Amino acid sequence: MKPFEYYAPETLEAAVEIMARYEEGVYPVAGGTDLIPKMRYGQIQPKVVVNLKRIPGLAEIVPQDDGSLKIGALATLTQVASSPKVRERYLMVAQIAGKMASVPVRNLATVGGNLCNAAPSADLAPPLIALDAEAVIFGPQGERRVPLEAFFTGPGQTVLGRGELLTAVVVPPPDPQARGTYIKHAHREALDIAIVGVAAWVRFEEGGSVCEDAHIVLGAVAPTPIRAREAEAAIRGAPLTEERIAEAGRLAAEAARPIDDVRGSAWYRREMVAVLTRRALFSVTISQ
């Protein structure tokens, strides 16, 4: 590893001030479970590393007055998995947080790190996007919010500008009429990156089986996590029948833009998008 400058500021303002000094080569570090391996493998060579863990409050999970839930960027996966606030409101988020990586990694890895690392396969992205979460960003110009869907701009790339940090994600109040699920398809049961991940969130008409609204989000099949909007449209406004579900699977597969890599071929990924979309939709229908 190459030598680098290291800061451990104790306020957000100080962190942002340090970050903003550099045009490039400056990296915040949270759990370090993405950053450190990349440094070791020489994929990146930071000039400056800014530790965010001394900044108070960033790891908190706090319900907001409007019923939404603010999950601090520094909250660890273990925290998210075991938080009753997350479990009760957004079970799919807690469940995947508790299955990612391994116990030791989950004790370090953070929500913010997973999102800012911006791997197309990041497991928290599809369920959080499906829930319409917002990214809370703090920088030299103060705070701004962007829909999480718009947060990612490419593999390893986000909308974060010079000096900006992700401080939290805010998830809208849970909808009693809605169900969500995230299916991660990987080779191993643990310690593995998704070949494909599909999150589905469906709001049903009160007391019925008609789908009022649907969000289908695909991970690991495009440069960023993507919504499968044609697939969503195909099921909106009608009961979720087997035929419609199959059609949604087909349309989701069409929306995918997968590549061949060490985890799977583009062909296989596309096939899996259809299968997992169907399974996700069946599962929310059954649990309805």
Next chain:
Amino acid sequence: MTQFSYIGKRIPKPDAWAKATGQVVYGHDLKVPRMLYGKILRSPLPHARILHIDTSRAERLPGVKAVITAKDFPPRRFGFAKDRTPLKGDKVRRVGDEVAAVAAVDEDTAEEALELIHVEYEPLPPVFDPEEALKPDAPLIHEERESNLFRHQEYVHGDPDRGLDEADVVVEDYYELGYMQPTPLETCFCLAAFDPSGRLTVWSTTQIPFLLQRDLAEALGIPGSHIRIIQTAIGGGFGRGLDMYSFEPICVWLAKKAGQPVRLAFTRQEEFIAAECRQPMRIWARSGAMKDGRLWVRDVKILLDNGAYVSWGTVTTLVFMETVGSLYRVPHARVISDSVYTNNPITGAVRGFGNPQSTFVVETQMDRLAEAIGMDPLEFRLRNVNRPFEETPQGIKITSCGLKECLEEAARRIGWERRKKKEASGTKRRGIGIAATMNVGGGARIYRSDGCGAIVKVDDFGQITVMTGATEIGQGSDVIVAQIVAEVLGVQPDKIVIVNNDTALTPWDVGVHASRTTFIAGKSALFAAQEVKRQILETAEELLEVSAADLELRDGYVVVRGSPDRRVPFDKVVRARHFREGGQVIVGHGWYDPPNEMVGADGKGNISAAYGFGAQAIEVEVDIETGKVKPLWVVSAHDVGRAINPMYVEGQIEGGVVMGLGYALLEELQVREGRVRNPTLLDYRLLTALDAPKIESVIVETDDPEGPFGAKGVGEMGTNPTAAAVANAIYDAIGVRITSLPITPEKVLRALKEQRSGEQ
């Protein structure tokens, strides 16, 4: 049955606690005064001429103590085929070839120095495909050779052509088997230090301390007598340590040039790129049977990709032949193998050593034949198993043999009859498959000697110390040797000290391979202990004035049979021998070289003094929409002669099964154009504890006539049949045959789609 005091007892590993709590000192933990850190500059190209190497900037970097290239030392060749030098001076033949090395005060400085070395290459046309490599116009990888063919071998018994004509049914398949890494937890390590008199000590993770001593001497031009190998606590081997690699002489050269001790350890990435892996094979195989259930003929052609250099791993074809020719009774058999140079990673020895490959072929074709003649695959196997004390046409002299029992027991436990009434639920389909294995279990004479020595001594405190040539790589040989000596001398095994890691102290051994340590090191320790027992009794006779025939050894005492009060402790016996005129020490030595023979050019000969047998029955669940295969349950039954320590036998079986499942389903070093695409433990996937199914180990004891207390080897067997049993179970579940490994979800899904489109 004989009553044993310590043989057959489940004695836990004494170092288990220390290992689990991080107290064991592995090579990577070692530090000696003035130690430097070595790093190797590796070729980024698969095939290129080296035009020029400029190390001047690296040499000027503060903290760098030595920079070496091939020019610094005479180019001595080493390796199985003497086809490589430690540092490459003329050309590189694979991505990862060693071109320069540095030693510096810390790792970061050494890494930085590597970046300052400039190498000018002239790329040469590479060849990655072993079939392409055999074409007359293929680029020559070793210019001193006429072609890229390293070796052509033919084995025949009976008349295979006639056999194929006569057989009622013949099945034919093409197989493609990929790279697998041994992946021990501890990566390659070496620490080299010269003492003031110029003698060299090397701390190493090797599995072959005495051959390494010889190989280093040859590569370095230092007399072997000046080289001492000390094995550190070794974090796993799985065959990785069976050849000397280039980094070992490089490390010594760095120490020589720097005049300081140098440590060289692989990163995990380097381990994936530069440690030798299981050889990929292309296999064309035909098997034939008679309608009445007699296996009739096998005809196999193998193309083995050695990679850029040849290691001991090329001998895997011998093991391959044995499975083809002798796992079952077969009147006609032929194996033709070509092993070829390519610009791919180097292949070497990995647990099973050719047997996982051959067993995959043989045992999937057994199922195909059974189906073709309409016989149950278990029944078909039982009809053709070898029996005890049979000699096969290959010259394999089977002695104890529990293959039939293993097959029956594995099938019974998994509920073989459930294959008939299968229920499909949703998208999941279940299936059960079985496969058998035969593995050398009494050594394997691939080197001129298959021997091991042992020394047992008793000191004047009554302490028993065993010095054995055997290497402990986590398998538990320390305790096995102690149990054997304990049984002879009548002391608790935990009272015995084992010294086994230093060529300056321990007697010679050929190495820890071929599942041979219990059998051979065990037997040599047995002989040494028997000699010690004789010496103890000789003196005790005088002290107790009772003839040796009426004495026995128990709990550290020589006791008069029938009168337990009349006894004398070992320490007193020893002192009585020391403190007298013409005194003597109590020390016994043993040497055991098993009655086996080297395989001839015709592929025949009794390579081992005993053979282990086993059978695995595996139940899997296949998801027909995703192609994912989930192993649910494995029953693995093994004839080990006698289990000296059943807990360790189970450990070997379970570990073997998990490794076999990795080969079957997950583990694949993805090599494209000579480059490893997945050199990380995240993307080279070993099974995690969550992926491992329930494993039931069954020990079948047949009391081998040659092995120590009837024991045979078990180290590799668990890995051999797994992939075949999984493939057979998948076929049972969904009716598709996958003939390439690993069986990825993608392959299964494609095969299912082809099956469906075929049905339409």
